[in-house]
Amino acid sequence: MVVIESNAPLQAAEQIEGIRENKTFAKQLSEIADLLQEQHANEFRVRAYHAAAETVANLHCPVRDILERDGINGLVNLPTIGHSIAGLLQSAIQVGRIPLLDRLRGQSNAEHFFATLPGLGPELSHRIYDHLHIETLSELLIAAKDGRLEHVPGIGRKRREAIQASLTHRGVTQPPDSVSSPESQVTVDELLHIDCEYRKRVSEGTLTQIHPAGQKGSPSSAIPVWHTEQEGRHYTAMYSNTARAQQQHATHDWVIVFRDDASAHGRWTIITARFGELSGFRIVLGREQDCVAYYRQHNAYHQPKAGQTRYPELPTQWEEDAGRTGIHG
Structure with a gap:
């Protein structure tokens, strides 16, 4: 049973749509749990996604509203929703995809991760993913702030600043330290x-x-x-x-x-x-x-041979205009 908190027809309609969206998110989390179980993942991990799906399905407030009002911490504070699942829900809302679900399905959809931002088409979205190994808007914001985004060929200072401004305008926030720097x-x-x-x-x-x-x-x-x-x-x-x-x-x-x-x-x-x-x-x-x-x-290190370049398997130069639709770097 859906409890509508507003008497205004427009707001009530928006809340109903938000609750329906919650059901969609819950189904996606349940599918993640099912795929993890089929692929013999840890049972605790499977139960965590089933529990999160139940929490989202039973919410009386749209997840989208919680994110917009309280940021990702608002999602983390929900029962059974940890940092990782909160990040997945944030991605579902802001990008329209859950990367983990794509991976478990055997799909690669890096071209969609950032293509919704002005000036970032599928090609540049792929490039950011390949070079920085990030796939959420929050991680993109961190990369813009700390300058790593300029290391991606085709993104200069102006384009980085424009991307950062666009993310800020959308209300994208930096996640807690425990999530933002897993490498550390x-x-x-x-x-x-x-x-x-x-x-x-x-x-x-x-x-x-x-x-x-x-x-x-x-x-x-x-x-x-x-x-x-x-x-x-x-x-x-x-x-x-x-x-x-x-x-x-x-x-x-x-x-x-x-x-x-x-x-x-x-x-x-x-x-x-x-x-x-x-x-x-x-x-x-x-x-x-x-x-x-x-x-x-481990005593396995050796020095490079004369004339060798460092890691040529990584592209060092891209066409500056590739993927550009509006932001000039």
Whole structure:
């Protein structure tokens, strides 16, 4: 039963629509729980998403209103809604997608993450995703504020400032510290351990496989997925199926590790470096110096050969106009 708090017809209609939207969000969270169960994830993780779905389905206030009024902390304060699930709901509201659900379905939809912002078309959205490994508007705001966004080819100072202004105008806020910087909480040792275990299990053929939509009849399209827990931190590891990985013929080399639990969420890409000082080693993109320290500690580090460039598997230059629709950088 829906309780309508307003007597004004327009406001009442908006509240009814918001409650219906809550039901949609609840179904998406339930689907995440079901997919996690099918893929043999930790039962605690499965129950957490089912509980969150029940909370959202029974709310008398639209989730959208809570986010607009109290920010992401308002969502975190709801029963059974932790930081990670609050971030998923925020993404569903502000971007129209839940990246975790896309991943568990075997889909790659990076072109949609930021394409709703003025000046950020599908190409530039993909580029931000590939270079910074972020997929929510809150994370994009942080990247704009700390300057990392200017490291993405095609985004200069003016474009970064325009993106930041657009996000602020939309009411996008920076999440709590525990969510905004998962990299500071997860060591390279842990990420490389997950990568090693995942690839070992792939070779043994023991993992559940998911098929991207429209490719279920193609064995080559199957993506092995592994859900694991490391000292209370919940991770999902799978081979990358992005357009960039396909272009680089790296769909069986690039491993994407995602974290989603009550404390934080994050995303990391792990690849085999082909050139440079870490040639032949598995590296966490964006954490190269940490990887150098890791391999030095394990006496595996070697110096680069003369004339080699650093990580040529990463694009160093893009067409400035690619993806531009209105913001000039």
